[in-house]
Amino acid sequence: xxxxxxxxxxxxxxxxxxxxxxxxxxxLADPVRIQLVRELAGSAEWTRSCGSFxxxxxxxxLSHHFAVLRGAGLVEQRDEGSRRVNRLRRPEFDARFPGLLxxxxxxxxxx
Amino acid sequence: xxxxxxxxxxxxxxxxxxxxxxxxxxxLADPVRIQLVRELAGSAEWTRSCGSFxxxxxxxxLSHHFAVLRGAGLVEQRDEGSRRVNRLRRPEFDARFPGLLxxxxxxxxxx
DNA sequence: GGGAGTGTATGGTTTTCATCGAACACTCGG
DNA sequence: CCGAGTGTTCGATGAAAACCATACACTCCC
Numbered sequence: 625x626x627x628x629x630x631x632x633x634x635x636x637x638x639x640x641x642x643x644x645x646x647x648x649x650x651x652l653a654d655p656v657r658i659q660l661v662r663e664l665a666g667s668a669e670w671t672r673s674c675g676s677f678x679x680x681x682x683x684x685x686l687s688h689h690f691a692v693l694r695g696a697g698l699v700e701q702r703d704e705g706s707r708r709v710n711r712l713r714r715p716e717f718d719a720r721f722p723g724l725l726x727x728x729x730x731x732x733x734x735x
Numbered sequence: 736x737x738x739x740x741x742x743x744x745x746x747x748x749x750x751x752x753x754x755x756x757x758x759x760x761x762x763l764a765d766p767v768r769i770q771l772v773r774e775l776a777g778s779a780e781w782t783r784s785c786g787s788f789x790x791x792x793x794x795x796x797l798s799h800h801f802a803v804l805r806g807a808g809l810v811e812q813r814d815e816g817s818r819r820v821n822r823l824r825r826p827e828f829d830a831r832f833p834g835l836l837x838x839x840x841x842x843x844x845x846x
Numbered sequence: 847g848g849g850a851g852t853g854t855a856t857g858g859t860t861t862t863c864a865t866c867g868a869a870c871a872c873t874c875g876g
Numbered sequence: 877c878c879g880a881g882t883g884t885t886c887g888a889t890g891a892a893a894a895c896c897a898t899a900c901a902c903t904c905c906c
Contacts, residue, residue, distance in 0.1 A: 635854090645839060649764035653757050654894090675852065685895050687854055706852055706903035723834025728756060746884090765864085786882060796865050798884055817873035817882055848906090855900075862893070870885075876878090 640697030640713060640720035648721055651696035652728050656681055657689050661698060664712040665729050673707040751808030751824060751831035759832055762807035763839050767792055768800050772809060775823040776840050784818040 640648075651657060656679050663677055674690055675683070690710070693699040697720070700711045717725055751759075762768060767790050774788055785801055786794070801821070804810040808831065811822045828836055 645843065646764050646766055646769065649760045653760035653764050655757055656894090658757065673852075681894085682896055683853070684855085684897080688894075691854090703903090708853060721838055724838060727832055727835060728760075732756065767864085784882080792864080793866060794883065795867075795885085799864075802884090814872095819883065849904100850906105851904080852902085853900105854902100856898085858896090860893100860895080862891100864891080865889085867888095868886085870883105872882085872884100874879100874881080876880105 635691070635694055635701060637700060638695050638697050640717045643695075643697045643720065645721075648696050648698075648717075648724065651692050651698060652724070654689070654692075656685075657693060658728055660689060660693065661712065661725075661728060664699065664710060665714070665725075669711040670702065670704070670709045672710050673704075674701075674710065675707075746802070746805055746812060748811060749806050749808050751828045754806075754808045754831065756832075759807050759809075759835065762803050762809060763835070765800070765803075767796075768804060769839055771800060771804065772823065772836075772839060775810065775821060776825070776836075780822040781813065781815070781820045783821050784815075785812075785821065786818075 652661070659679050660677055664672060674686060677686070679686065679689075681689070690699060690701070694701065697713060698717055700713050701708050702711070703709075714725060763772070770790050771788055775783060785797060788797070790797065790800075792800070801810060801812070805812065808824060809828055811824050812819050813822070814820075825836060
């Protein structure tokens with residue numbers, strides 16, 4: 625089989641430094657992913673498992689969104705027992721895209 | 736001051752204040768539109784007509800891209816004779832989305 | 847060991863978006 | 877008035893993205 629030695633394969637993480645600008649913008653241009661990032665920003669690191677987010681999509685789509693966030697250097701994941709816990713890569717992402725995350729996390733004026 | 740003197744319908748401009756975050760990000764997540772914004776930022780206001788940009792798409796697609804940029808509050812247009820000249824709404828857009836435009840206009844390190 | 851819980855992969859559907867060619871509208875200069 | 881230049885609109889096409897249901901893989905705990 626594959627090289628699934630002991631731990632679940634660590635999903636391909638991408639460092640923000642390797643993310644092109646359009647990819648970062650595209651990753652954050654989706655309402656579901658914005659919601660994920662916002663909730664993540666409001667929780668302590670490594671405390672939220674993938675299934676603990678209140679988004680209106682099924683598991684498969686959710687998994688896909690996390691893959692996009694990983695690929696954009698926005699989220700880091702680690703296996704913890706049977707769950708996969710998340711961390712927002714705030715400092716790294718801010719270093720590469722200053723102000724972008726702040727923009728998304730900012731309270732949206734009611735209009 | 737109210738409206739443009741010209742006959743051609745003034746295209747629906749949207750002020751950046753009315754643009755939701757995802758729409759702004761989506762507008763800037765396209766390479767062609769990034770190129771348009773960059774060239775626009777490097778030219779004096781009201782000096783560039785729509786056809787004067789060096790992008791690898793036909794007229795129809797180009798017109799579409801400008802419509803998106805208008806809808807995102809990024810570009811303002813005015814009819815000048817037979818041509819339609821453009822202006823990057825930098826101060827307004829910066830006020831609404833601080834740092835976003837800077838991010839896109841920033842030189843991209845080769846890696 | 848066998849479930850229950852959790853997340854990923856696969857396959858297929860639907861929607862969205864970028865693009866083009868062609869037709870149309872407007873302006874300007876002969 | 878006609879033709880060249882400029883930009884928008886329309887219809888169609890192809891590609892990308894979001895989504896779901898199902899099936900699979902892994903971990904924990906009884």
